[in-house]
Amino acid sequence: MFRLPTVAFRSAKVAALRTFAERTTTIFGTFAERTTTVVILLLVGCNNVATNSADIANKDNAGSTSSPNTNSQDKPQRVAVIISTLNNPWFVVLGETARDRTLELGLQATLFDSQNDTAKEAEHFDNVIAAGYSAIIFNPTDADGSIASVKRAKAAGVPVFCIDREINANDAAMAQLLSDNYSGCVELGKYFVEKVGDKGKYIELLGLVGDNNTWNRSKGFHSVVDRYEGLKMAAQQSADFDRNKALEVMESLLQSHDDIKAVFCGNDAMAMGAYQALLAAGKAEKVQVFGYDGSEDVIQSISQGKITATVMQYPKLMAKTAAEYAHQYLTAAKRDFEQKIPVNVDLVTQANISDFAGYGKKE
Amino acid sequence: MSRRWRTLSGLLVAFSILCWFLPLFHIRPLGGDETGQDLQATTEPARSQQAGATQTNAEPTSAEPTSAGAPGSLALRAKGTDVQQLWDAFDQDAVEARKQYGRQAGLGGAFYFCITGQGTIQSVEGDRVMITVDGSPRRVCLELGVVVGNTVREALGVKASDFKNSQEFNAVSTEFNRQVEQDIIAPNRDRLQPGALVQFTGCAKLGGQSDLNPICLVPIQLTVQGHDTSSAGTSAKASGELPP
Numbered sequence: 001m002f003r004l005p006t007v008a009f010r011s012a013k014v015a016a017l018r019t020f021a022e023r024t025t026t027i028f029g030t031f032a033e034r035t036t037t038v039v040i041l042l043l044v045g046c047n048n049v050a051t052n053s054a055d056i057a058n059k060d061n062a063g064s065t066s067s068p069n070t071n072s073q074d075k076p077q078r079v080a081v082i083i084s085t086l087n088n089p090w091f092v093v094l095g096e097t098a099r100d101r102t103l104e105l106g107l108q109a110t111l112f113d114s115q116n117d118t119a120k121e122a123e124h125f126d127n128v129i130a131a132g133y134s135a136i137i138f139n140p141t142d143a144d145g146s147i148a149s150v151k152r153a154k155a156a157g158v159p160v161f162c163i164d165r166e167i168n169a170n171d172a173a174m175a176q177l178l179s180d181n182y183s184g185c186v187e188l189g190k191y192f193v194e195k196v197g198d199k200g201k202y203i204e205l206l207g208l209v210g211d212n213n214t215w216n217r218s219k220g221f222h223s224v225v226d227r228y229e230g231l232k233m234a235a236q237q238s239a240d241f242d243r244n245k246a247l248e249v250m251e252s253l254l255q256s257h258d259d260i261k262a263v264f265c266g267n268d269a270m271a272m273g274a275y276q277a278l279l280a281a282g283k284a285e286k287v288q289v290f291g292y293d294g295s296e297d298v299i300q301s302i303s304q305g306k307i308t309a310t311v312m313q314y315p316k317l318m319a320k321t322a323a324e325y326a327h328q329y330l331t332a333a334k335r336d337f338e339q340k341i342p343v344n345v346d347l348v349t350q351a352n353i354s355d356f357a358g359y360g361k362k363e
Numbered sequence: 364m365s366r367r368w369r370t371l372s373g374l375l376v377a378f379s380i381l382c383w384f385l386p387l388f389h390i391r392p393l394g395g396d397e398t399g400q401d402l403q404a405t406t407e408p409a410r411s412q413q414a415g416a417t418q419t420n421a422e423p424t425s426a427e428p429t430s431a432g433a434p435g436s437l438a439l440r441a442k443g444t445d446v447q448q449l450w451d452a453f454d455q456d457a458v459e460a461r462k463q464y465g466r467q468a469g470l471g472g473a474f475y476f477c478i479t480g481q482g483t484i485q486s487v488e489g490d491r492v493m494i495t496v497d498g499s500p501r502r503v504c505l506e507l508g509v510v511v512g513n514t515v516r517e518a519l520g521v522k523a524s525d526f527k528n529s530q531e532f533n534a535v536s537t538e539f540n541r542q543v544e545q546d547i548i549a550p551n552r553d554r555l556q557p558g559a560l561v562q563f564t565g566c567a568k569l570g571g572q573s574d575l576n577p578i579c580l581v582p583i584q585l586t587v588q589g590h591d592t593s594s595a596g597t598s599a600k601a602s603g604e605l606p607p
Contacts, residue, residue: 143528168528178523180469182533186512216529223537224511314471321470340523340532342469 077330078108079323080128082121084141084165086113088241088269090295091139093359094164094315098137101323107134107330116208116240118145125149129156135326136160137319142210143168159329161322164315166212166340175325175337177318181213184292184311184345185220191309191347192225192264192290199230200261203253205274207241207266214238217266217292225264234260239270246273254281261287268293268310275306294348296358302350309349315359318343443479443564446578450501453575465569468517475517478503478580479564484557492555493577494563504577505555505563505585507548510540514581518566547582554587562586 079102083095095111102109112128114121118141128136129152136153138160140146150160150172162176196202204221207214218236225231234257239246246265254277263278265271271291278284284306291298294312301307321343328334348356355361444464452460461467465474482496482503490508516536526532555561565580 166529170524170527177470178529180472180513182529182536183468183513189511212529216533219530219533219537223540224509227509227511317471338522338524340526340529342472342523342529344469344472 078110078131078133079135079137079326079330080110080112080124080133081137082112082114082124082128083139084114084121085116086111087115089297090268090293090313090315090359094139094319097316097319098163098323101320102137102326105323105327107327114141116141118142121146122149125152129153129158133158134330137322137326138162138173140165140167142208143212145210147172159326161325163318163322164213164313168212170339173339174329174335175322175339175341177322177341177343179213179313179318179345180342181216181292181345182220182223183342184313184347185217186224187347188264188290188292188309188311189221189224191349192221192262193228193231195288195308196231196262198228201232201234201257201259202262202264203234203250203257203260203274204236205246205249205263205265205270206236206238207270209238211241214241214266221264239265239273241267241269243269243273243276246270247277248273250274250277251280254278254283258283262290262308263287264290266292268295268298271307271310272297272301275301294356294359299348299353299356299358302348303353305350309347312346312348312356312360314343314345317360443477446478446480446496446503447499449476449478449578450499450575453572457572461569466517466520468513469523472517473568473570475514476567476569477518477564477583478567478578479562479584481560481562484555484559484561486557487555491579492561494561501575502577503563503565504579505561505565505582506579507552507555507582510543510548510581512536512540514568515539515543515566515583517568519583543581543583547585551582551585551587555585560588562588 081095081098081102083091086092086095095113099109099111110133112124114124121141125136136158138146138150140150140162143166147167147169150162150167150169153160154172159174160172162173162178164177164179166176166178167173202225204218206218225233235253237249237253239249246269250263250273263271263274265274268291271289275284275289278287278289288308289306290308291310292313294310294314298307298310302310321341325334325337329337346356357363449460449464452464461474465476467474480496480503482494485493485495485502487493490506492505492507494503494505496503513533513536516532516539519539521532521535523529523532526535562585563580563582564584565582567574567578567580569575569578
């Protein structure tokens with residue numbers, strides 16, 4: 001008789017265990033399949049659930065009928081919120097808003113952190129599918145690398161709603177809500193020329209090279225700035241949307257490029273890192289820094305004159321809308337969602353800073 | 364000795380023949396794109412214009428656009444609203460006018476309009492051509508400067524869902540903007556002089572009342588007829604429109 005080992009597996013072994021179990025399922029039939037599901041359900045409860053949502057995760061009670069939203073089989077209506085990283089405050093706002101709005105709508109919600117790791121993200125999908133979640137609100141780590149996970153969910157009948165970042169497929173997710181990064185950086189590019197002038201050198205810090213947002217922002221910016229021959233890009237390097245990495249990259253670049261007039265960063269975290277490096281090098285007064293996101297610290301820095309401009313994305317709007325879409329899917333049988341939905345963004349400068357707070361407009 | 368030279372000569376001749384049929388390299392002119400994927404080329408401004416920069420990252424390759432999103436075919440969608448009709452609609456109910464004649468770009472986005480009409484050029488101020496429209500105190504402005512952004516794409520109603528990813532979707536804007544600059548503005552710029560009659564179709568983003576006078580358009584179709592009404596029909600005619 002086949003029997004699965006009863007020792008507690010660490011999260012990294014879940015995928016391997018599942019693969020192993022899938023293979024054995026073909027041999028041992030439904031018994032092995034059920035046993036595998038039970039083991040995975042146990043593992044889901046103790047692995048990789050973001051600590052700040054552990055209380056919510058613990059509320060999830062498989063088989064409970066107390067939830068106000070249940071389907072015809074009396075299964076609990078649970079929504080998984082899988083976020084690329086919770087190491088960046090902007091994504092924390094995105095994930096927590098999606099989770100909180102889902103809870104407000106009477107569904108269960110659990111927040112997962114992929115730690116910018118596609119393998120960990122795939123593991124979350126496996127766990128979420130096996131645990132019987134009803135829908136997934138998803139912020140992908142990689143436009144291509146995340147497609148397989150979304151397709152697995154779709155095959156299992158679990159709709160996926162992408163937020164902020166897209167996947168390079170139109171036939172996998174139920175809908176994708178995406179900031180209009182290109183337009184935002186066109187506006188930022190115009191303001192860049194206005195403030196920096198049409199001559200001089202600048203540096204560009206890119207985000208994750210596998211993420212489409214990185215290139216949409218870069219291309220929007222260059223569609224304007226490259227029209228001015230006097231503006232020369234002295235260096236273009238990736239800092240992975242990470243503040244510490246941006247600090248390191250900027251420190252290194254300043255060794256060989258001490259005559260720059262500005263830095264364009266693909267997000268606000270990198271803008272803060274770049275500013276820190278410029279401050280340490282005594283160049284913060286001379287070099288203008290441009291970011292993207294509308295995070296709280298950059299909004300404050302713009303009002304203090306440290307950062308020149310950013311573009312406000314609306315993570316709360318995207319997250320709330322995705323939660324509402326998931327709710328409509330689960331409770332109202334809505335299926336006719338537009339596949340790609342651009343979300344408006346706004347340029348934030350000292351001229352209009354009074355209209356904005358961190359992550360959105362002042363209420 | 365002679366046998367050795369004969370062998371070497373034979374090998375050289377054989378190698379030459381081989382190279383004739385299977386050359387080691389081809390010389391192709393810069394910019395010669397045999398695949399016709401000019402859309403792809405226009406998506407890479409950073410690489411093409413910043414050759415001297417330190418680039419340490421390889422950009423992912425953008426795939427071909429879907430047939431639904433082929434930019435050339437989108438000109439056929441350029442059905443503009445008559446400018447006077449639009450002004451009247453805004454005067455009655457701005458919210459309803461936006462809803463009826465505009466296209467909203469995504470969630471919470473601005474409204475874009477495709478507008479048509481005709482009038483007489485009143486003045487040319489740098490890259491802006493001011494046009495008076497018969498029977499209206501309001502004016503239209505044609506923007507002849509650098510064309511950037513998504514105004515044309517949004518006004519023509521191109522949908523993001525028709526494309527596999529947003530990079531392809533944004534490449535449509537780049538291609539439209541290039542066509543407007545090269546095929547519409549450049550051939551007509553010299554003819555756009557005060558007094559000339561102009562039939563125009565253009566794209567605009569309209570927010571508040573201040574955007575209505577003048578309505579500033581990115582031209583996507585232009586027909587210029589000489590100078591004022593008295594000479595119309597007798598002067599040379601130049602036109603431009605986005606190719607189908």
